[in-house]
Amino acid sequence: MSHDATGAIPVGPHVGEGRAGVAPPTLLKGVTCIDDLRELARRRVPRAFFGYANTGSYSLSTLRANREDMGRIRFRQRVLRDVSRRDTATMMLGEHVALPVALAPIGIGGMQHGDGEILACRAAQAAGVPYTLGTLAICSIEDVAAAVEKPFWFQLYVMKDRGFARSLVERALVARCSALVLTVDLQVAGQRHLDIKNGLSVPPSLKLGNLVDMARRPLWAYGILKGRRRTFGNLAGHLSGEERLKALAEWIAHQFDPTLSWADVDWLRSIWPGKLIIKGILDTEDARLAAQAGADAIVVSNHGGRQLDGAPSSISALPRIVEAVGSDVEVLFDGGIRSGQDVMRALALGARGCLIGRAYIYGLGAGGQAGVATAIEIIRRELDVTMALCGVNRIEEIDRTVLAEP
Ligand SMILES: Cc1cc2nc3c(=O)[nH]c(=O)nc-3n(C[C@H](O)[C@H](O)[C@H](O)COP(=O)(O)O)c2cc1C
Numbered sequence: 257m258s259h260d261a262t263g264a265i266p267v268g269p270h271v272g273e274g275r276a277g278v279a280p281p282t283l284l285k286g287v288t289c290i291d292d293l294r295e296l297a298r299r300r301v302p303r304a305f306f307g308y309a310n311t312g313s314y315s316l317s318t319l320r321a322n323r324e325d326m327g328r329i330r331f332r333q334r335v336l337r338d339v340s341r342r343d344t345a346t347m348m349l350g351e352h353v354a355l356p357v358a359l360a361p362i363g364i365g366g367m368q369h370g371d372g373e374i375l376a377c378r379a380a381q382a383a384g385v386p387y388t389l390g391t392l393a394i395c396s397i398e399d400v401a402a403a404v405e406k407p408f409w410f411q412l413y414v415m416k417d418r419g420f421a422r423s424l425v426e427r428a429l430v431a432r433c434s435a436l437v438l439t440v441d442l443q444v445a446g447q448r449h450l451d452i453k454n455g456l457s458v459p460p461s462l463k464l465g466n467l468v469d470m471a472r473r474p475l476w477a478y479g480i481l482k483g484r485r486r487t488f489g490n491l492a493g494h495l496s497g498e499e500r501l502k503a504l505a506e507w508i509a510h511q512f513d514p515t516l517s518w519a520d521v522d523w524l525r526s527i528w529p530g531k532l533i534i535k536g537i538l539d540t541e542d543a544r545l546a547a548q549a550g551a552d553a554i555v556v557s558n559h560g561g562r563q564l565d566g567a568p569s570s571i572s573a574l575p576r577i578v579e580a581v582g583s584d585v586e587v588l589f590d591g592g593i594r595s596g597q598d599v600m601r602a603l604a605l606g607a608r609g610c611l612i613g614r615a616y617i618y619g620l621g622a623g624g625q626a627g628v629a630t631a632i633e634i635i636r637r638e639l640d641v642t643m644a645l646c647g648v649n650r651i652e653e654i655d656r657t658v659l660a661e662p
């Protein structure tokens with residue numbers, strides 16, 4: 257990505273950007289950090305959808321712990337170490353990446369912007385990082401595959417209808433997805449009070465209060481109306497009339513299969529020949545079982561504080577899991593990453609790479625493809641400067657020695 261002489265992050269339309277994703281050139285003006293993107297998204301995206309992205313489950317204690325525990329980790333500042341040859345590029349799951357970051361699956365997060373998944377995937381591919389399309393995405397696997405140039409990762413939620421799960425895996429194969437991300441921490445939904453208060457339903461409904469709110473966000477409404485889809489693209493034909501318009505948790509209870517077990521992971525391993533990532537591991541015993549089940553990678557994650565309220569922050573769970581399985585599987589991390597400094601913290605504690613959720617969702621809501629590109633670029637620059645000030649040139653040099661003594 258190019259920068260102007262002042263070092264400002266580019267804000268104009270990007271090459272190949274779809275019409276719906278063209279951000280007005282001034283929209284991202286003045287953005288210097290992920291918090292700025294969040295505040296722009298708050299203004300631009302309808303309340304119910306911004307709230308869905310921003311919130312967590314129950315008392316929000318785990319959502320908050322993700323950020324609080326992250327912020328407590330301090331770096332060891334080093335000087336006079338010739339940091340002129342810095343490079344944030346590395347490998348994740350055998351893929352070259354421009355920085356050790358992938359975009360996390362975000363379900364109906366596609367409602368942040370018309371064609372949200374396509375725009376986010378294009379921004380990720382232009383920036384040289386993997387993109388994960390969710391089962392519950394608005395744009396389907398085929399929509400995204402037709403609109404982007406490179407393979408992406410596909411995230412699978414296993415529903416009661418295993419034939420449907422198999423068909424999703426087959427569609428991901430046909431679309432040449434480069435990894436299957438099996439999410440295992442949401443067979444039963446943690447309640448998000450805000451979604452209930454906002455009347456969020458599956459598929460998203462247009463109630464009067466929400467319509468009034470949407471009418472006050474014309475740019476968002478225009479993007480959604482121009483977008484290819486307004487409801488779950490991957491589930492088209494699978495949602496019967498009876499399953500329409502349920503509250504989020506009610507819909508999950510109806511569709512998702514709480515019997516899911518390690519035997520199903522064996523089954524998936526047998527029908528998916530590519531890289532398998534198990535997402536939602538927070539316990540060392542589960543991490544060992546995932547390695548035994550043949551996972552190529554795990555994501556240490558508490559689902560961004562949206563599931564088990566009272567679970568530990570994912571950053572606090574990371575070191576023990578790395579110690580238990582770090583030599584057997586690639587350990588990826590997510591939860592609470594809002595800066596390049598946070599990526600550095602997770603790498604220092606042994607993660608091979610990080611998934612970012614809200615950090616790019618805010619960018620998507622704030623400015624479509626340019627907003628996601630801005631989010632990734634902010635994190636890349638922050639990581640680069642943090643590496644310099646900690647005295648390292650390469651990602652592979654990052655370990656606990658970059659951290660200050662507690
Ligand atoms: C709006 C939203 C939707 C999400 N949807 C999914 C999903 O469909 N599948 C999944 O595996 N994880 C989902 N997640 C969890 C993210 O993949 C990721 O684990 C989490 O956002 C990481 O925390 P962070 O937002 O603090 O970066 C979602 C998260 C958010 C915020």
Ligand SMILES: CCCCC(=O)C(=O)O
Nearest residue numbers: 362363364392442504562
């Ligand atoms: C439709 C709800 C499940 C999507 C999801 O994983 C999340 O919102 O965290």
